[in-house]
Amino acid sequence: MLDDKLLVWKLNRGKINALSRIYEKYRDDLLRLAAALLNDIGDAEDIVQDVFIGFAQSAGQFQLTGSLKGYLATCVANRARNRNIAAHRRRADRWNGNGPVTPNFETPDQWLMDGEELRQLSNAMTQLPYEQREAITLHLYGGMKFREIGVLQKVSIKTTQSRYRCGLDRLRSILKSEVQK
Amino acid sequence: MRPTEDIEKRIKNVYIVIDSESNKRVFSNILQAFQKSKAKESTPTGLNIHRIILKSPISKLAAAVIIVAISFFVIHQGPDEQAGTTTVSKATKSPVEMMTALSLERAFRRGGIKAVENQCEQALKLLGSRIASLSYKELLSEFNGS
Numbered sequence: 083m084l085d086d087k088l089l090v091w092k093l094n095r096g097k098i099n100a101l102s103r104i105y106e107k108y109r110d111d112l113l114r115l116a117a118a119l120l121n122d123i124g125d126a127e128d129i130v131q132d133v134f135i136g137f138a139q140s141a142g143q144f145q146l147t148g149s150l151k152g153y154l155a156t157c158v159a160n161r162a163r164n165r166n167i168a169a170h171r172r173r174a175d176r177w178n179g180n181g182p183v184t185p186n187f188e189t190p191d192q193w194l195m196d197g198e199e200l201r202q203l204s205n206a207m208t209q210l211p212y213e214q215r216e217a218i219t220l221h222l223y224g225g226m227k228f229r230e231i232g233v234l235q236k237v238s239i240k241t242t243q244s245r246y247r248c249g250l251d252r253l254r255s256i257l258k259s260e261v262q263k
Numbered sequence: 264m265r266p267t268e269d270i271e272k273r274i275k276n277v278y279i280v281i282d283s284e285s286n287k288r289v290f291s292n293i294l295q296a297f298q299k300s301k302a303k304e305s306t307p308t309g310l311n312i313h314r315i316i317l318k319s320p321i322s323k324l325a326a327a328v329i330i331v332a333i334s335f336f337v338i339h340q341g342p343d344e345q346a347g348t349t350t351v352s353k354a355t356k357s358p359v360e361m362m363t364a365l366s367l368e369r370a371f372r373r374g375g376i377k378a379v380e381n382q383c384e385q386a387l388k389l390l391g392s393r394i395a396s397l398s399y400k401e402l403l404s405e406f407n408g409s
Contacts, residue, residue, distance in 0.1 A: 096301050098294065105290060114277055131289050138297035193285035199278045222275045247267075254270045 086150040093141045101138060108151055109134075112158050113194050115223035119162040119215060121204045122169075127193045129165065133157040148230075155224025156234060159216055166212065206256040214249030217242050
């Protein structure tokens with residue numbers, strides 16, 4: 083936490099190496115978070131890039147009140163939720179016409195390379211309700227406490243914890259059944 | 264390991280590979296945005312100081328303490344010391360008080376020897392022309408406040 087405060091302090095004073103350090107430190111977890119929430123590598127990349135660009139643009143005025151990782155993860159989760167809502171609407175329109183849309187794992191100039199493990203996890207995550215997916219990814223990739231996730235999801239801590247536990251149990255059984263296949 | 268910990272570890276450590284060329288491109292976009300915001304941030308020094316004071320709680324507290332200290336100093340300095348006049352201090356009431364060593368010292372600090380002379384004159388005026396009826400001993404004992 084102190085390390086992040088120092089990095090933000092340096093960033094606000096225009097130090098490029100502070101920005102680079104923050105980017106390298108949190109890029110991977112934010113990409114995992116976005117990929118798990120969206121099941122679309124291209125969208126996940128766009129969102130993480132947008133979040134870092136927005137963060138870079140706020141340098142000079144940024145005030146860190148909590149965890150930097152939690153802040154960035156929240157930004158990713160909010161954008162992912164909006165993207166998902168928009169995607170659902172598009173899918174609903176397409177269901178009326180042309181059938182289901184398959185998840186997009188192959189895009190040119192890919193930043194995040196598709197791997198078997200990532201694809202397996204993303205596919206398993208899509209079988210969970212979105213709130214459970216969000217609780218799991220924000221806790222594990224965003225390092226956020228259940229209380230903070232509850233505030234974001236506008237539910238109580240107990241509900242968040244329940245979503246997390248149920249989501250993990252379901253994921254375990256999905257991934258186990260994938261292995262058995 | 265408990266099943267929960269096992270699945271948590273598996274999710275947390277899911278292996279990802281970053282394409283280095285794309286990574287450089289993404290970071291350069293981020294850096295561009297950062298440098299643009301830095302260019303917008305360069306405001307005149309006066310405004311920057313103002314923003315620095317208002318942003319940091321410690322700076323706000325320090326600025327408030329300084330303002331209070333200056334106000335206290337200005338209010339409690341008193342008009343006599345400020346003006347550097349040689350008027351007799353209004354706190355002294357009687358000729359005896361005016362002629363004590365402390366009072367004379369204060370008068371000297373205010374306006375030098377001239378202020379001391381004025382204070383002595385004032386004190387004597389208040390005493391009135393009693394020189395003929397007072398002995399030196401009586402005069403001195405009165406001056407010394409005994």
